Amino acid sequence: FSSPGFQVAPETKAVMKWLRSIPFVLSASLHGGELVVTYPYDYSRHPMEEKMFSPTPDEKVFKMLAKAYADAHPVISDRSELRCGGNFVKRGGIINGAEWYSFTGGMADFNYLHTNCFEVTVEVGCEKFPLEEELFTIWHENKGALLNYMEMVHRGIKGIVSDKFGNPIKNARISVRGIQHDVTTGN
Numbered sequence: 001f002s003s004p005g006f007q008v009a010p011e012t013k014a015v016m017k018w019l020r021s022i023p024f025v026l027s028a029s030l031h032g033g034e035l036v037v038t039y040p041y042d043y044s045r046h047p048m049e050e051k052m053f054s055p056t057p058d059e060k061v062f063k064m065l066a067k068a069y070a071d072a073h074p075v076i077s078d079r080s081e082l083r084c085g086g087n088f089v090k091r092g093g094i095i096n097g098a099e100w101y102s103f104t105g106g107m108a109d110f111n112y113l114h115t116n117c118f119e120v121t122v123e124v125g126c127e128k129f130p131l132e133e134e135l136f137t138i139w140h141e142n143k144g145a146l147l148n149y150m151e152m153v154h155r156g157i158k159g160i161v162s163d164k165f166g167n168p169i170k171n172a173r174i175s176v177r178g179i180q181h182d183v184t185t186g187n
Contacts, residue, residue: 016110023186024117026153028069028146029107032130034123035076035085035093037066042097042106042121054098056112057181065152066094066120072148075141084126097121116183120149161185 008016039062041054056062070076070093081089088095097108111117122145125138161172172185 015107016114019111019115019117024111024115026065026150027107027111027117027119028149029119029121030142031121031123032125033128034088035083035126036088036100036123037070037076037094038097038100038108038121038123039063039066039094040097040106040108040112040119042102042109043104044098044102049098050102051100052098052102053096054102055096057179058112058118059096061118061156062120063094064155065118065149067092068152069120069122069145069149070094073141073145076145085123112181116186 040056043054044050044052045054046052073093075083076085076088076093079089080086085093097103097106106121108119108121111119122142124142125134127134130138161169161174163169169185173182174184175182
């Protein structure tokens with residue numbers, strides 16, 4: 001996530017360090033400007049392609065996570081194509097990030113590639129900079145969806161990887177047959 005001529009902001013470096021130090025498993029980035037939930041990869045496997053479906057090996061999990069948010073959001077789950085975000089109705093209010101538009105250096109891709117954290121991006125409304133009086137409504141539209149999404153942390157396999165004496169094994173690699181993306185145990 002750095003290339004010649006590309007500077008990483010100090011606050012971004014701090015978040016990257018924080019993510020590597022704590023074994024987060026789920027996160028969401030909140031944006032404005034549309035009404036949709038996107039999931040990795042946000043950067044196309046073919047950089048010259050602007051709108052190319054670029055799934056991770058965990059495509060099914062990411063779709064489930066994005067749907068958990070979208071289905072619990074009262075406007076995103078509204079089937080009207082005439083509303084804000086209506087162009088995503090046929091997709092269920094979710095889309096692979098690179099298929100919508102490709103960009104490099106996103107946190108969702110970084111989290112997936114360099115940590116155990118699965119992140120989606122939630123575009124919370126069609127106005128990029130909503131007025132102060134609109135924030136209360138936006139909060140209420142997203143509160144239940146955020147809680148539903150956070151509950152997804154309880155899905156999947158949980159446990160302690162230990163040696164034959166019951167001691168936890170730090171940084172043990174966990175592989176799932178058929179998915180070419182390993183995770184590691186926490187410290």
